[in-house]
Amino acid sequence: MQLRNKDILDIASLLPEEINFILDTAEKMKDISKRPIKKVPTLRGKTIFLVFFEPSTRTRLSFDVAAKRLSADVISMTASSSSVVKGESLLDTVKNLESMNPDIIVLRHFCSGAPHFISKRLSVPVINAGDGMHDHPSQSLLDLMTIRENKGSLKGLRITIIGDIAHSRVARADITGFIKMGAYVVVCGPPTMIPKGIEVLGCRVETDFSKAVKGADVIMVLRLQKERQKHFLLSSEREYNKVYGLSLKHIENADQDVLIMHPGPVNRGVEISNDAADSPFSIILDQVTNGVAVRMALFYLLAGGIKDDN
C-alpha cells in the first residue's frame, strides 16, 4: 500500500485504511526507539526541513527526533531567525527552501490553511505540523495510535473532548480522526469555546460536564490557553477549574478502563488535577512516545522509504 497524496495536510484527507496503514507502520517504528542504538539508515541522504512559524518545543523536537532516528538530515528554521522578519512572503520562503531540494518540508504556521496553500505550489511533500485553528494531523494520528494500542480499536468507543474547542486545532483533528475510525465523540466546554456548527464534524455538544464525562471510554482534556480571558471567553482559571477541570472524582462516572489524554503542555490545577494527570488512567506520556513513532512513519512513507528498501 501507498498513500494517495504527496502531502499530509489534514486528517480529513486520509482514508481510514491509510490511517491504519500509517499506524501499523508507526508500531514497527516504535521498536527502533526502544533499542540501545536508536538509529536505522532508512532515510540516509534524505533532507527534511522543519519550518516553524510558531513557537513549539514538543512537536518540533518530536519531528526532529523522528527524522534523526531514520538517519535523515534535519534542518530547522523558525520564523524569528528567518527572512520572514525582513518581510519575505511565506510562498517565497518555501520556494527558496524547495530550491535546496529537500525531500520533505514540515510546516507549522499560525494561519489555518497555510500548508494547503504552499502544498499546491510545491512539488516537495508537505507535512502539516499544525496550522492555525485548523488541523494537526500528526497529533491526531498519535492519539489514534495511543487509543488503538490500549483499546484495540476505535470502533464504538465513546470519546469526550473537554476544553476550548473553538480555538483548538487538536480538537478539530481529533474529532475528525476519531469519528473517521468509528468512535462517538462528545465535546464539552463553556459555550464561548464551542464553535458554531461544530456538529458538522459529526460530534455532539454536551455543555454539562458531568454528563459529558459519564460513561466515557476516553477523556481528552485540552490545554486552556492563558490569554483567552482577554477575549471574554471565561472569567477566571479558578472558575474554569471548578466547572470544567478534570479530577479523579469525575472518573468514577466514566468507564472503569477510562483513558485520560492530554495533548500537552499540561496546566496542572487548571484543566486537569495532579491526581488525574498522574493516575493509572493517564496515558499522557504514551502519547508523547507514540508521537515520535507516528512521525517516523510519516517520514518513512513520504520520503520514499519503501522504494529504497526494495
Place this chain on the structure above:
Amino acid sequence: MIIKIIGGRVIDPGQNIDEISDVYIKNDKIIHVGLSKPAGIEREKDFKIIDASNKIVSPGLIDMHVHLREPGHEYKETIETGCRAAVHGGFTAICCMPNTNPVNDNKEVTEYILKKAGDLNLSRVYPVASISCGLLGKKLSEFSHLKEAGAIAFSDDGHPVESSLFMRRALEYAGGMGLFIISHCEDLELADHGVMNEGDVSTLLGLSGIANESESIMVMRDIALSKLTKTHVHIAHVSTKESVIAIGHAKAAGISVTAETAPHYFTLTDKAVLGYNTNAKMNPPLRSDEDREAVIGGLFDNTIDVIATDHAPHAVIEKELEFDLAQNGIIGLETSLSLGLKLVHENRLTLFALIEKMSTNPAKILGLETGVRPGIIADITIIDPDLNYTVCLKDFYSLSKNTPFDGWQLKGRAVLTMVGGKIVYSEL
C-alpha cells in the same frame, strides 16, 4: 451625426416601458424613441445604424460602489483601467469610494479624480467623499466643499463608523445640505478580526468567523439614526438575512433607507472559501445559503433597491497569500451584469427589475437624470441577454484579476456601451 439603434427591445423602468423601438441619438442626446421616423429627419443613409435586434436597449447601467484605487494604489487599479473595465461591463457611470491615498476627504482629491476621469471620456465617474477626515471617524469632512467640487455622496466605506454619536452628527449635517450617507455597516468589535462567515465552513476550515449580527446590528443602528435625523441612509453591500428583514421593516415604517447588495452575495455562499480560496474573501463575507436566498428575496420584493459591485481590485501579491493575511474584496465590474442576468435566466428576477436595480434606482438615489426618452443625455447600454460565453481573465480591462468567477460559463452581457452619445465600448 445621428445614430439610429434599430429593432432593440427598449426597457426603461423609469418610464415603465418595455417595447421594441428604434432610438435616435443626435450629438449627445436622445432625440427620438419609437418605430416611426422623427419629424424633420430626412437623409437616413447618413445615419450610423446599430442593429439591436434580439437585444435589450437599456438606460446606461450605474455602479454605485466601486474602488478605483487612484490616487495612491495605482498598482491595483487606475481611474483609466477602472473606467475601461466599467464600460466593458456595460456601466456608463460609476461611483468611486474614498479610501484612496490620500483619502478623498478634500476637494483637491475629488477634483483630481474628476479631471482624470473627464479626460478619459469613458464612463462617468462620481466620487463619493469620506464622512470623516482620513476615514478615522473623529472629525467630519467638509461636506459642502466636497459637494461643490463634485462629490455625490459620503461614505467611510471599508472603515465603518463605530461611534453612534458621530454617525448621528454626520447624518444631521448631511441632511441639512440635502446630502446622504452610504453606510458600511459593521460592528468591528463583534466581528473580532474574523476572516469569513461564521458557520459550518469556518468551523471546518479553522478560520475565525464573522457573525451575521456584526452587520445587522449596525444596519439596525443606522436605520434608527436615519429615523432620528430624518436623513436618507443608503446601506452598502447587504449580505445577511437579518439585514434584509431590518431594512424591510424600516421601509414599511416609512424611514428613508435604501440598500444595495453585490452580485457575489446572491451568487455564492461561504462554501466558495473551501480550499482556502482567497478570491472568495471579502468584507462582508460570503454568507450561508439561507442568507443568499434572503438577499435574492430582498431584490425580488424591492427591499434591496440596487445591485452594486463593491469592485475591489487587489494585486496578485495581496491575494496569493495565507487566507488570514489576504486582502478583502474582489473585482466585479466585468461580471456584474452577467451574474444579474443569471438570476433572470433562473427566473428569480425579471429583466425589468434587473435594469431597475442596475440603472433606474441608482440614478434615482444619486439624483441623476437617466432613461431612454427624448431630451435625455444618451447614456445607453445594449445587452445581449442570450450570449453564452466563458469568463476569461485575459478579456478583462481591470488591472487586477481577483475574481472567483474566472472560467464560469455565463449567459448574457453588455455588447455596446454609449456615454453621452459616444460609443465607448462595442462588440457590434
